[in-house]
Amino acid sequence: MAFSATISQKSITCLSSLPHVPRRRYPIPSVVVRAAAAEPEKAAESAAAKPATTPAPKPKKPVYSMKKGQIVRVDKEKYLNSINYLSVGHPPYYKGLDYIYEDRGEILDLRIFETGEYALVAWVGIPTAPAWLPTDMLIESKSLNYERL
Numbered sequence: 001m002a003f004s005a006t007i008s009q010k011s012i013t014c015l016s017s018l019p020h021v022p023r024r025r026y027p028i029p030s031v032v033v034r035a036a037a038a039e040p041e042k043a044a045e046s047a048a049a050k051p052a053t054t055p056a057p058k059p060k061k062p063v064y065s066m067k068k069g070q071i072v073r074v075d076k077e078k079y080l081n082s083i084n085y086l087s088v089g090h091p092p093y094y095k096g097l098d099y100i101y102e103d104r105g106e107i108l109d110l111r112i113f114e115t116g117e118y119a120l121v122a123w124v125g126i127p128t129a130p131a132w133l134p135t136d137m138l139i140e141s142k143s144l145n146y147e148r149l
Contacts, residue, residue, distance in 0.1 A: 073141055076101040
């Protein structure tokens with residue numbers, strides 16, 4: 001089975017009758033060119049109608065109830081009655097989380113989400129990941145005045 005191709009004289013003349021257009025590596029979309037060419041007056045009018053460039057107002061910084069680096073601990077009663085505790089699925093009177101009530105943690109970050117103001121709290125000396133907790137269940141502490149064993 002050999003493949004053979006034959007080109008007729010008729011097809012060569014058809015190809016040669018087309019105008020030669022140089023090929024571009026990255027063709028410009030014709031829609032963009034037409035849109036820019038069709039509406040130069042509207043673009044000039046809209047630019048003239050706008051006043052000189054005025055700086056956009058900066059968004060206001062949120063006001064937080066606590067500060068980064070502040071030492072806090074968690075209110076046990078508020079935490080045990082919160083959705084945060086219920087979502088973890090621990091059994092009642094679970095002792096594994098006592099460190100958040102007894103030890104102090106440091107606020108690493110503060111954010112305002114749709115559900116309220118939250119703080120990212122990390123506990124020093126305890127090998128656990130930081131947790132996002134609502135700031136209304138955090139109690140401010142003066143400092144760490146004890147030493148963990």
